[in-house]
Amino acid sequence: MASKVVAKVTALALLVSLGVLATHCTQFVFAAPLINTSPHTLKIQDGQVQSAYRLTVHILSHLPGASTVRVYVTTKNGYTDQSDVPTTGIASRTFDIPQNQGNWVQVCSNYCLKYQATGKNMLVSLSPVAYRLTVNVPYHPFGTSTVDIFVTTKNGYADQASVPTTGIASWTFDIPQNQGNWVRVCVNSGILSHAYCHWYQSTGRDMLVSLSPVAYRLTVNVPYHPFGTSTVDIFVTTKNGYTDQADVGTTGIASWTFDIPQHQGNSVQVCVNFSPSCHKYKVTGGDMSVLFREALASPYYPH
Numbered sequence: 001m002a003s004k005v006v007a008k009v010t011a012l013a014l015l016v017s018l019g020v021l022a023t024h025c026t027q028f029v030f031a032a033p034l035i036n037t038s039p040h041t042l043k044i045q046d047g048q049v050q051s052a053y054r055l056t057v058h059i060l061s062h063l064p065g066a067s068t069v070r071v072y073v074t075t076k077n078g079y080t081d082q083s084d085v086p087t088t089g090i091a092s093r094t095f096d097i098p099q100n101q102g103n104w105v106q107v108c109s110n111y112c113l114k115y116q117a118t119g120k121n122m123l124v125s126l127s128p129v130a131y132r133l134t135v136n137v138p139y140h141p142f143g144t145s146t147v148d149i150f151v152t153t154k155n156g157y158a159d160q161a162s163v164p165t166t167g168i169a170s171w172t173f174d175i176p177q178n179q180g181n182w183v184r185v186c187v188n189s190g191i192l193s194h195a196y197c198h199w200y201q202s203t204g205r206d207m208l209v210s211l212s213p214v215a216y217r218l219t220v221n222v223p224y225h226p227f228g229t230s231t232v233d234i235f236v237t238t239k240n241g242y243t244d245q246a247d248v249g250t251t252g253i254a255s256w257t258f259d260i261p262q263h264q265g266n267s268v269q270v271c272v273n274f275s276p277s278c279h280k281y282k283v284t285g286g287d288m289s290v291l292f293r294e295a296l297a298s299p300y301y302p303h
Helices: 002-030
Strands: 043-045 048-050 053-059 068-075 080-086 091-097 104-108 112-116 122-126 129-137 146-153 158-164 169-176 182-188 196-201 207-210 214-222 231-238 243-249 254-261 267-272 279-282 288-291
Touching: 053 068, 053 104, 068 091, 080 091, 104 122, 112 122, 129 146, 129 182, 146 169, 158 169, 196 207, 214 231, 214 267, 231 254, 243 254, 279 288
Parallel strands: 053 122, 129 207, 214 288
Antiparallel strands: 043 048, 053 091, 068 080, 068 104, 104 112, 129 169, 146 158, 146 182, 182 196, 214 254, 231 243, 231 267, 267 279
């Protein structure tokens, strides 16, 4: 009898143990499964969206006239984001980068840079402008109100400006990233049918260059002229074929200054309408002043 009681008690204990175990197993089976964070999904913790790290991008400079700068970010594992950032002051935007996005992030704005990602918050600086090119035009044809300046980079970026000639005509161009190792600057002020150009090596740093369509100024003085004439016609011709002329009043010494373009050879010829001959002068590249003397018959004074 005692053995039966012991057997029943043991069986009952075994059933209770199985029930408890079954209860615990049931809890494990129906617990919500852990969801792996998607490469494009932010982690949820305590009801709040959690990013792996924050990436702040500062745009230090921007191309002229742009009211916004578009910034793109791409992680190693394929997450992408973008934003149009206002250019007021220093353009800046902070991106929340999700979990499990690899060990680098690429930031683009007209050009791209890749940064190592350690999972900590990051601050990077980016500028669409590689360097600034200032072009000074110290000499320009007399009477012109503007000069046209054109810039072209090795990789094809082009810009231009029509610059007033008050003082030294000057303009600063913003050159974008990745534009090669040279830039061509051309100046045109109507002195020739084509612009005067020069090539400069670029190193990525700000540059200041001086360029002028005028090679030198030639001043022609005509101290003597036929009596009674109110004007004198002066003609100039360079070795390489550039020509110009002026109708100059004879009050005092008749004088006129000509703007001679670049690349016009090492001589210039000056002619005056009342003279049967012309005078040729050697050119050194600096400004010149010549005195055109032509023998005139001595006036006759009756006794």
